[in-house]
Amino acid sequence: MNRTYELMFIVRPDMAEEDLDKLISTLETAVSTSGGTVKSVERMGKRRLAYTVRRFHDGVYVLLTVEGSGGLIHELERRLRVTEPVIKFLSVRIDEEQKRLAKIKAIRDARKKVAPATPAPAAEGGEATPATA
Amino acid sequence: MADETKAPTATAEAPAVSEGHTQRPPSRGPRPGGGPGGPREGGRKYFRRKKVCKFCVEKIESINYKDVRLLAQFVAESGKIVPRRLTGVCTPHQRRLSCAIKQARNIALLPFAGRAM
Numbered sequence: 001m002n003r004t005y006e007l008m009f010i011v012r013p014d015m016a017e018e019d020l021d022k023l024i025s026t027l028e029t030a031v032s033t034s035g036g037t038v039k040s041v042e043r044m045g046k047r048r049l050a051y052t053v054r055r056f057h058d059g060v061y062v063l064l065t066v067e068g069s070g071g072l073i074h075e076l077e078r079r080l081r082v083t084e085p086v087i088k089f090l091s092v093r094i095d096e097e098q099k100r101l102a103k104i105k106a107i108r109d110a111r112k113k114v115a116p117a118t119p120a121p122a123a124e125g126g127e128a129t130p131a132t133a
Numbered sequence: 134m135a136d137e138t139k140a141p142t143a144t145a146e147a148p149a150v151s152e153g154h155t156q157r158p159p160s161r162g163p164r165p166g167g168g169p170g171g172p173r174e175g176g177r178k179y180f181r182r183k184k185v186c187k188f189c190v191e192k193i194e195s196i197n198y199k200d201v202r203l204l205a206q207f208v209a210e211s212g213k214i215v216p217r218r219l220t221g222v223c224t225p226h227q228r229r230l231s232c233a234i235k236q237a238r239n240i241a242l243l244p245f246a247g248r249a250m
Binding site for chain 2: 063
């Protein structure tokens with residue numbers, strides 16, 4: 001049930017600020033009614049697009065991180081497809097990636113804790129452990 | 134071993150087995166004299182100075198489609214993904230990198246095709 005998704009969408013540049021707020025709040029209510037949680041909303045501002053999308057050269061990027069089931073993201077994508085100002089969207093599942101990063105971090109921290117225990121002065125300067133890569 | 138007509142091959146194999154692999158012709162054309170200096174200059178058959186994987190060295194764990202500046206280093210001017218024999222990236226990182234580049238292309242952070250070739 002707790003899959004984490006990252007949903008990035010591009011809104012046409014000539015949309016008003018309050019319309020964008022309304023759109024985001026609509027999405028947030030959709031998330032909460034489906035039983036998920038919104039982790040964060042990040043407005044990345046207006047950017048130049050790498051190629052022309054629906055005859056637009058710029059767009060306002062918004063990044064939405066949600067946590068919920070698979071059906072939730074299906075519903076969000078359906079809404080975005082229908083919404084006229086949204087010109088592109090991309091949803092990525094990130095909970096596996098976060099698990100992997102947390103694991104690497106845990107290994108690194110465990111290694112850092114072991115290193116000062118041994119009487120090696122070079123433990124702080126750099127990781128003197130053999131490369132596992 | 135009933136066929137005695139295969140005598141030349143039998144004698145050729147026996148010394149190879151006893152001496153090791155000295156009878157075998159080297160697989161890379163002319164015998165390399167001094168290692169990866171290369172007998173011919175323009176051939177570039179031997180690996181040059183050992184390129185290291187940027188991600189392994191700097192210990193960058195997450196390759197995200199959002200950091201365009203990192204991804205743009207591995208994309209040519211035409212928009213193509215640069216092969217790993219030129220950049221020196223190791224295989225698992227190259228796979229993740231190309232996945233991230235394709236995601237970035239989809240969300241218009243990177244172009245599919247740059248200047249028209």
